[in-house]
Structure formats: structure tokens, C-alpha cells
Amino acid sequence: MKPGIKDVAKVAGVSPTTVSRVLNDRGYISEETRKKVYRAMKTIDYTPNEIARALLNNRTYLVGVIVPSISSPFHGQVVQYVEQFLAKDNYKTLLCNSKNRSDTEKEYVSMLRRNQVDGIIVGTHNENLKEYEEAKLPIVAIDRYIAKDVATVSCDNYIAGKIATERLIAKGCRHILCIRGNSRLKMPGNDRSRAYMETMKRYHYEPLIMEVEFIKTIEEKKKLVSEMLEKHPEIDGVFAGDDTLAVLVLNLAREKGIQIPKDMKVIGVDGAEQTLSMVPELTTVQQPIEAIARVTVQTLIDQIEGKEVESHTDLPVRLIEGTTA
Amino acid sequence: MKPGIKDVAKVAGVSPTTVSRVLNDRGYISEETRKKVYRAMKTIDYTPNEIARALLNNRTYLVGVIVPSISSPFHGQVVQYVEQFLAKDNYKTLLCNSKNRSDTEKEYVSMLRRNQVDGIIVGTHNENLKEYEEAKLPIVAIDRYIAKDVATVSCDNYIAGKIATERLIAKGCRHILCIRGNSRLKMPGNDRSRAYMETMKRYHYEPLIMEVEFIKTIEEKKKLVSEMLEKHPEIDGVFAGDDTLAVLVLNLAREKGIQIPKDMKVIGVDGAEQTLSMVPELTTVQQPIEAIARVTVQTLIDQIEGKEVESHTDLPVRLIEGTTA
Incomplete structure (x- = not known):
């Protein structure tokens, strides 16, 4: 059995409630107690259960990312950056490839809701799906209009x-x-x-x-x-x-x-x-693929945190002068 | 507030325990009761909380996938198929791009453990990291040797x-x-x-x-x-x-x-x-990228389900005759 909060409490010589408070940074805890708890966690190789914490706090730090296919160069690079920027803010990326099938996309939205994601980033090419509106979740669309209240980020x-x-x-x-x-x-x-x-x-x-x-x-x-x-x-x-x-x-x-x-x-x-x-x-x-990813992630996090966001952000493009034109 | 189990129970006229049994498919439930519960769930648009169920069952159906970068054509296509095959068996893909940095890779492994993933698929290029051994989790490596007990899938x-x-x-x-x-x-x-x-x-x-x-x-x-x-x-x-x-x-x-x-x-x-x-x-x-992904996913699921697996699977390659050689 993996060590649990009770084991940490025993080794630290405090109550399980105190360990839980330290983990969730709630209530007053002295610096000394905090150190004792962390030391005990290290001693018995305790890994905090983020899933349990998510249930407690009603925040999973999970974000669903739905694209047609990450093996296209554009979407591959977009998702690469999106994952990177989400990770910087401790969000995790649940990857979904819709293969441009609306039935697959609907199933993904339903799966993401069941998994209590904090938000969804969409870059697919399907018709407007009512599932996004029904999800009542923070959503940002990349280069796509999803619904009236869903923010869009695209290049100009x-x-x-x-x-x-x-x-x-x-x-x-x-x-x-x-x-x-x-x-x-x-x-x-x-x-x-x-x-x-x-x-x-x-x-x-x-x-x-x-x-x-x-x-x-x-x-x-x-x-x-x-x-x-x-x-x-x-x-x-x-x-x-x-x-x-x-x-x-x-x-x-x-x-x-x-x-x-x-x-x-x-x-x-x-x-x-x-x-x-x-x-x-x-x-x-x-x-500007990196900027598109950065603004998309920031817009989503702002929504998750209850802030007002731009309904459509246009980002500047630039000409790459090759030899074909 | 989102509707919860108690709301479903009230509408269905059964106890919350019964609803929980239906959701987790445990204990004896008559067909009639089951239908009543499902009807109530639909009526009030209840989305079952997979996170709560994961905690209860000690299975999250989350799989961490760590690759150097999904924007490379090979890894992009591998992850595309891995996600597809995992989804077929109801597993979800937590995407991690390590950018070939071992510190990033270590942080990802720790994050995946905290999130109680059921297993990890690795396709990175770093030195053997002891974190994988310590994780004590089902792991499959794509074209890489991780540790003595970690299965490898590659082409020949x-x-x-x-x-x-x-x-x-x-x-x-x-x-x-x-x-x-x-x-x-x-x-x-x-x-x-x-x-x-x-x-x-x-x-x-x-x-x-x-x-x-x-x-x-x-x-x-x-x-x-x-x-x-x-x-x-x-x-x-x-x-x-x-x-x-x-x-x-x-x-x-x-x-x-x-x-x-x-x-x-x-x-x-x-x-x-x-x-x-x-x-x-x-x-x-x-x-054989699709086959590599298929065998990798099957090997991981077999491990999760406690089955014996091959320590190394080699899959056949084929020559594509272009004009450059």
C-alpha cells in the first residue's frame, strides 16, 4: 500500500487534519509544524494525491485540448506550446485528437466534463457543436468560432x-x-x-x-x-x-x-x-504560433479565475521570403 | 451548483448509496432501479464525476505520455496513434513534452505520480532516470531502454x-x-x-x-x-x-x-x-508507427491489469523506394 496522510501524521507526530491543512495550505500552521510534516513526507516517500485535492478544492488543474490531429505541423507546434505554457502554471494537458469527426469531438467534450476539467482549448474544424455551450466551462477556440460567448484567438x-x-x-x-x-x-x-x-x-x-x-x-x-x-x-x-x-x-x-x-x-x-x-x-x-499558444492559455486561465477576457484576439503575421514566390 | 448524486437520488426516489452503486456497477441492483437512476441523471443533466470514482476505485484511467516533442513528425504520429488506442479502451492521455531536458522529465514523472496515473509511456532521449524505477508504476518505453523491468517496444x-x-x-x-x-x-x-x-x-x-x-x-x-x-x-x-x-x-x-x-x-x-x-x-x-503505438498501448494495459508482458517487442520495418537512393 502507498503511504497515506495518516502515515505522514504518525511519523510527524501531528494529526491527519494538520497534514491535510499543510498540503492544501489552509488554516494557520506554524513554520515548525510545516517543516515537520514535509520532513515526514520525505522520510516515507509520500506522494500527495492531487486527485483527492482536486475533489476537495473543486479545481483539477486539468485542461482538455482538442485538435484535429497533432501530426499536422501547425497543430503539432500549437499543442507543443500550449502544453508548455499550461505546465508553467501547473495545469495539465489532456490530449484529444478529434480526426475532424464531430461524433468523436462530442464524446471528448463529454469525457472532459466527466473528468471535471477546469477548461477546454479547441482547434478543430467541425460545425458548431452545442456540446460546448452546454458544458458551461471556460473555453478558448484557436482560429475558430465556437459560440457567442467563447473567446477566439487567431492570427490576423x-x-x-x-x-x-x-x-x-x-x-x-x-x-x-x-x-x-x-x-x-x-x-x-x-x-x-x-x-x-x-x-x-x-x-x-x-x-x-x-x-x-x-x-x-x-x-x-x-x-x-x-x-x-x-x-x-x-x-x-x-x-x-x-x-x-x-x-x-x-x-x-x-x-x-x-x-x-x-x-x-x-x-x-x-x-x-x-x-x-x-x-x-x-x-x-x-x-505567430508561440504567441497564439501563449495568449490562448492566458485567456483560458483568466476565465478560470473569473476575469473578463477579450472575445477575439488577432495576432500579427509576417512574410517568410523563400524562393517559391 | 452542478447537480450531484443526492439530486439524482431525490429525482429517482432512491438512496444516494443506490445511485453510487449504479454508477460504479457494484452490488445487486435491479434493472428497474438502474433505469430509474439513468432517467433521473438525464432529467437533471447530471455528469458523473470520474475523478471521484477514480479515488474510490484506485484507478484513474489516466496515462502519462512523455516525449521530447510532439512537433517532430515521428513523435507527433506516435502520440497521435497512442492517444487514439488509449481512448478506445477509455484511457485518457496526459501529454508531456520534455524537450529532452532531464529536469523537465523528472518533474513530469513526479507530477504524473501525484495525479495517480495508471501508467506511463515514455519516448524521450534522456539518460536513465531513477525516477522511473521509484515510480513503481506500469511503464512502457518506445525505442528506449529505461530500466531492467521496463518493457520496450521498437522497430527492428x-x-x-x-x-x-x-x-x-x-x-x-x-x-x-x-x-x-x-x-x-x-x-x-x-x-x-x-x-x-x-x-x-x-x-x-x-x-x-x-x-x-x-x-x-x-x-x-x-x-x-x-x-x-x-x-x-x-x-x-x-x-x-x-x-x-x-x-x-x-x-x-x-x-x-x-x-x-x-x-x-x-x-x-x-x-x-x-x-x-x-x-x-x-x-x-x-x-511501423501505428503498430508500435498499438503494441505499446496493449503492453501497458496488460501491465495495468496485472498480466505478464514481453520485455522487448521488435516490429518489422519496410523500405520506401523514393528517388534519393
Whole structure:
């Protein structure tokens, strides 16, 4: 049997209530008694039970983090930082990969509630689920609108789309294809293609948008983009909604013998570390991933502590000048 | 206030003890009573408190997963699958990124103990830490030796090294550089370079090994490999200990005007989905990542349930024929 509070009390020569007070930092305890209790804990290798303390204090310091998949470079790096910032404030990360299935996401929300998490961070791509509203918990969404009262943290998506489109135009592109995710979902990321549309209009160029659903496989996406490029041989620039799509276009161009950047220029959005180390030639608009994670975690903790928070925080992007655009 | 067991009991017209029995599936309860209790739970939107139940049953269904960084393609995909397989058996994943710092890793182990996890899965690169032995918990290590009694799951690293070296030789390479991690650490992955050494000897070719520590930055690694290639212009093949290093060599070769595969051939190990979708031309020996995760999770659950487990499971690799070797 693991040693318990009673064993600590016996060795320290105090009552179990006193040990409990020391552990939970409640009531008046003299410095001498406190030391005696800590010494006894060390002597018998007592590990305080945070689960029991959580029940007592109605705070678990558990935070659920739901993303489509941590094996994508963007979400991997976001969750990496989120976990790091949560850990700094003694919060623990319960990881949930929804694989973009709304039934899985619903089950996760229910599981997180049963486990009394203090809050939830969401970065999925599903339709608004009523489960989040019903959870009555502090929630922060990354680059997504969840519900009226749920705070959102994202990069400045409009500026990202504007920078990308203007870069392609400045580099001489006139027939620019914009590849984006599903427009059916109401997401901050939709501002990227809106900025593209408005920028193209301002320059009096014809916009050309194609939608590629996020949940499709790489092969399916490749086939769709390939058909598009064949149908529109005039395309001389591609603004890809994210770097995964941008890299897909680069690989497709190589297969087709299209020279980048001579025949066609390509720019993406995200700029995750892993992507830039693998494809260093990529020109992209980088999201401030570390800052997004930091602000998300702080916004959640502020909510947990009952403070007022911003309903939407936009963080600045920057252009990474590779050689593809 | 959230509704509690007493509220459920009142609505169902039974005692709180009966509700508790239904929730924990203990003692005899008639089907009719069970239904009454479930109906009452639904009526007042009662969420069972898994934390309270965990304390009662001495099982939390929490599993700590410690990896260096989930933003690496290999660990990202491993953790993705580990979380998925754990969730299938109702276990929850507490994510810990150690960033390869042993002090951080020690703190995580202590935190996981305080939170009464049922077990730990480790995939870090640190020296053996006595904390794991002291934890007296079911532990499974991925591609790592932790302690005498800790089970290890890995790919067949020796075969991986043999396949890679023989592929380069078959493609005509005679001066093959092997880039590997730190040999100071006792890891199953060391078998990759051992297989390289033995294969080279069998063919009477001179082996050339360089060590690049895992914790170095991409830029530092690039500088070291660059110096090595300049010092040994005869190198016509590179066996990189992992795909991150292989891709680094590809990018370096491009910068230096070394043509791949004409002037130099490159092969890696890992074959994570993300890497293959970004660098589809890469020839590599693929680890069975999904199987590694499945066996790891099953081995841990077997231990939690008190079953005997294999001390080391080796899983088969396969060659992915790209165009770089």
C-alpha cells in the first residue's frame, strides 16, 4: 500500500487534519509544524494525491485540448506550446485528437466534463457543436468560432491573405489561383480568401477560387488541384490556404515539369517550424504560433479565475521570403 | 451548483448509496432501479464525476505520455496513434513534452505520480532516470531502454540499418557516411549504426560515422554535416539515422550543388506520414508507427491489469523506394 496522510501524521507526530491543512495550505500552521510534516513526507516517500485535492478544492488543474490531429505541423507546434505554457502554471494537458469527426469531438467534450476539467482549448474544424455551450466551462477556440460567448484567438487572417496576394502580384502574377478549405464553416480563416478576393478586385484581376476540404486525403487533394491546373493553364501563381496545400502544389508542379518560381509562383500560410526545416525554399505567411499558444492559455486561465477576457484576439503575421514566390 | 448524486437520488426516489452503486456497477441492483437512476441523471443533466470514482476505485484511467516533442513528425504520429488506442479502451492521455531536458522529465514523472496515473509511456532521449524505477508504476518505453523491468517496444532497428546500408551499396555507393545520434545513450536505435558497421565490414568498405546530438538545432546540425561533406568529398552515399537528418542532407546538397541521386544517394529511417507527404522523393526505411503505438498501448494495459508482458517487442520495418537512393 502507498503511504497515506495518516502515515505522514504518525511519523510527524501531528494529526491527519494538520497534514491535510499543510498540503492544501489552509488554516494557520506554524513554520515548525510545516517543516515537520514535509520532513515526514520525505522520510516515507509520500506522494500527495492531487486527485483527492482536486475533489476537495473543486479545481483539477486539468485542461482538455482538442485538435484535429497533432501530426499536422501547425497543430503539432500549437499543442507543443500550449502544453508548455499550461505546465508553467501547473495545469495539465489532456490530449484529444478529434480526426475532424464531430461524433468523436462530442464524446471528448463529454469525457472532459466527466473528468471535471477546469477548461477546454479547441482547434478543430467541425460545425458548431452545442456540446460546448452546454458544458458551461471556460473555453478558448484557436482560429475558430465556437459560440457567442467563447473567446477566439487567431492570427490576423485578413492581413495574411492580403500579404500573400500582394506578394504574388508584385512578383508579376496575373492569374492567381486561391486554394482554400470548406467555406461552409464559419471560421476566422475565411478572411484569408476574402482578403484575396478584395485584393484581386482592387487590382482588377479575375479571382479564381477552389475549395478543398480539410478532411480529404493528400492523394485526393492532389488529384483535385492537378485537374484545376490542367483546366487553367494560364495560372501563374497559387495562394494556398495553408502550407500543407502549398507543399502539395510544389510537389505536383515538379511532377508536371512546371518550374517554380519561373512558370508559377506559390505562397502558403502557417510557417510551422517543421515545414520550414523540411521545405526551406517555401515562401509563406507565418502565423505567430508561440504567441497564439501563449495568449490562448492566458485567456483560458483568466476565465478560470473569473476575469473578463477579450472575445477575439488577432495576432500579427509576417512574410517568410523563400524562393517559391 | 452542478447537480450531484443526492439530486439524482431525490429525482429517482432512491438512496444516494443506490445511485453510487449504479454508477460504479457494484452490488445487486435491479434493472428497474438502474433505469430509474439513468432517467433521473438525464432529467437533471447530471455528469458523473470520474475523478471521484477514480479515488474510490484506485484507478484513474489516466496515462502519462512523455516525449521530447510532439512537433517532430515521428513523435507527433506516435502520440497521435497512442492517444487514439488509449481512448478506445477509455484511457485518457496526459501529454508531456520534455524537450529532452532531464529536469523537465523528472518533474513530469513526479507530477504524473501525484495525479495517480495508471501508467506511463515514455519516448524521450534522456539518460536513465531513477525516477522511473521509484515510480513503481506500469511503464512502457518506445525505442528506449529505461530500466531492467521496463518493457520496450521498437522497430527492428538492426534490420533497418542493414536494409539502408545494403540499398546504398546496391545502388553503387562505396563511401557511405552514417549520421547517428549520441552513442552515449543506451538505446535500441543504436542497432541501426551497428548494422551499418557490420554490413560495411562484410563488404570490405571503410565505415565513416558521425554523431550529431538529437538536441542540437537544425542550423547546428546543418553546419556539422556541411563540414563533414567538405572534409570527405569522396562521400557518395549517406545513411541518415532519422528522416529529419536525411531531409537536412537533401537540402544541404541542393545548396551545395550536389545532385541527388547522381552525385550522392541519401536514405533515412522513420517514414512518418507528414515527412513523406512533404518530401515524397525521400527513400527511407519506414517504422511501423501505428503498430508500435498499438503494441505499446496493449503492453501497458496488460501491465495495468496485472498480466505478464514481453520485455522487448521488435516490429518489422519496410523500405520506401523514393528517388534519393
